[in-house]
Amino acid sequence: MPVTIETIRDAARLIEGAVMRTPCLPAPKLSQLTGAEIFVKYENLQVTNAFKERGALVKLASLSDAERARGVIAMSAGNHAQAVAYHAARLGIPATIVMPEPTPIVKVAATRGYGARVVVSGEMLADAQAEAERIAKADDLVWVHPYDDPAIIAGQGTIALEMLADQPGLDTLVVPVGGGGLISGMAIAARALKPGIRIVGVESELYPSMIAALRGEPARCGGATLAEGIAVKNVGTLTLELVRQHVDDILLVDETALERAVNAYLTRQKTMAEGAGAAGLAAILANPDAFSGQKVGLVMCGGNIDPRLLSSIMVRALARDGQLVSVRITTADRPGILGEIASIVGRAGGNIMEVSHHRLFLNVPAKGTTLDVTMETHDGEHAATILDALENAGHRTERIDLGESRL
Known part of the structure; x- marks a missing residue:
């Protein structure tokens, strides 16, 4: 099924009332900090504190009665896991979630709290995916991919519909990139509504998988990143082609920039961002000249961060x-x-x-x-x-x- 502006509008109608229509608001303090006119889409206000609910619900709602009875399985470092677990429980669908071992405890606990069976396996998302595929085959479960699925992509694209409805004057959207589902859906919607809008992706410097895939090169990924939610080694086949068609540029951000962005959201906006959720702001902090004077929409896509890590980031920021x-x-x-x-x-x-x-x-x-x-x-x-x-x-x-x- 191709992803189009119409399938994204269908997704928006499907999730209405079940997923929060989060605000997209001006952020004067971040504008002062960066030199761009910043508007923030607060996806950390969702029930599971991340945008993933949109795509997860669209996918789960598309399943037949027989597929729902079999149950679903997903692999995730946290936010997709919680989204699938939460909406599967709402719809009465049994859910199994495979999470890599370095996943923050707060995300593992939250996923279990929504009623899913949680399996912790492997060091990386790729390892968790291999285990999830094994369990799916053994238990005959329906696979709910975190990004490389038309239903997931259409669900995530609803964010751009809402942002441009609330802030039609936006010049640029800056979007975190892991496997590519979020930026793919948003780019399709944004291009249809405003063809001249600039779409910029952001990856962790330690996990430049989308940039490598676009160049046809092997991705050199590894290391402990604050943005574990976008620490993806293998991007999607579908998302790669959509990014190639619709995205203008992808920037890399280092760990210091991510720390600064998380701290800026907390101290200036009084809102909690995880590392992946702050990646868009990190890109602007690291490259202010590239966004100076523009009206920039940021997707603060998640707020699930370990409180101890957040306190450490604050202390380090004070020291810097x-x-x-x-x-x-x-x-x-x-x-x-x-x-x-x-x-x-x-x-x-x-x-x-x-x-x-x-x-x-x-x-x-x-x-x-x-x-x-x-x-x-x-x-x-x-x-x-x-x-x-x-x-x-x-x-x-x-x-x-x-x-x-x-x-």
């Missing part, structure tokens, strides 16, 4: 911005020295968060001591002022990594 500073202070070992240092930091407007006192380091004089101090500051310039005040008082300082200060 100079708002959380760790310093090793070498000074004389005498009574009152800790109070003196605390007073200097306090008078300069800093806030001490943690102190570790060392007397036994061999590179410290016998009558000396070192203090590892972690403090809050306003910014990098303020941190430099505090360190100058410590140096002027006779205390030798050395900036250290936050991780090192806790050894």
Whole structure:
């Protein structure tokens, strides 16, 4: 079945009332940060906190009574898994989900919570897919592919219908790319509604599978990425051709850009984005000149991120911005020295968060001591002022990594 604007409109009618029509809103703070006029489509507001519900429901609704009775199987790093599990439970369809071992615990737990049988297998999505195919054959289950299926692609394309209905002036859509289902469906819909619109995909630098496929080259993929939701080694056969026809460009983003984007969504927009969900913003942060002055629509496609990982990203962002500073202070070992240092930091407007006192380091004089101090500051310039005040008082300082200060 070919995917067209009409099949996408049919999909929109099918999911109406069962999948949230999420808002696409201006984001002035992100516009100020990037130099582009940013509009965000908040797919993290879905019941399963990701866009995957759209395609999953369209696919499940297309099954015959006999196929529903057999049950379905899917493989996913999390969001497709939850979407299939949730809507299968709503429709009374038994569901089995195969997930790779590095999948965040929060996603595994959520999928089980929707009533699916969860099988955790393999290091990569490709490994999970092989196991899912084995189980599907052994148990005669209906395969629900995460991206290379016309029904899935049509469902995901409904996002572009809604975005251009809400924000018809958009010049560019920036869309995360894993297997290609989301960008394929959105590109078909957007091109039909607004032929001159620019479609830009974004992949993790560690998993450039779509770019490699377009070039006819083997994909060199691997490594731990924050964007595990788009960490795909093998793109779809159908999606590859659709991307080739309809997508203008694909950009790669590194882990630092992904971290910055996740943090920007949380601190500036007060909304939670997983790494894949923040990939579009990461691309603009990494390539501001390519989007400057344009009206850009971002798909914040998922918000399922481990809270501990999110807290780590926030702390690392504070450190990068100079708002959380760790310093090793070498000074004389005498009574009152800790109070003196605390007073200097306090008078300069800093806030001490943690102190570790060392007397036994061999590179410290016998009558000396070192203090590892972690403090809050306003910014990098303020941190430099505090360190100058410590140096002027006779205390030798050395900036250290936050991780090192806790050894």
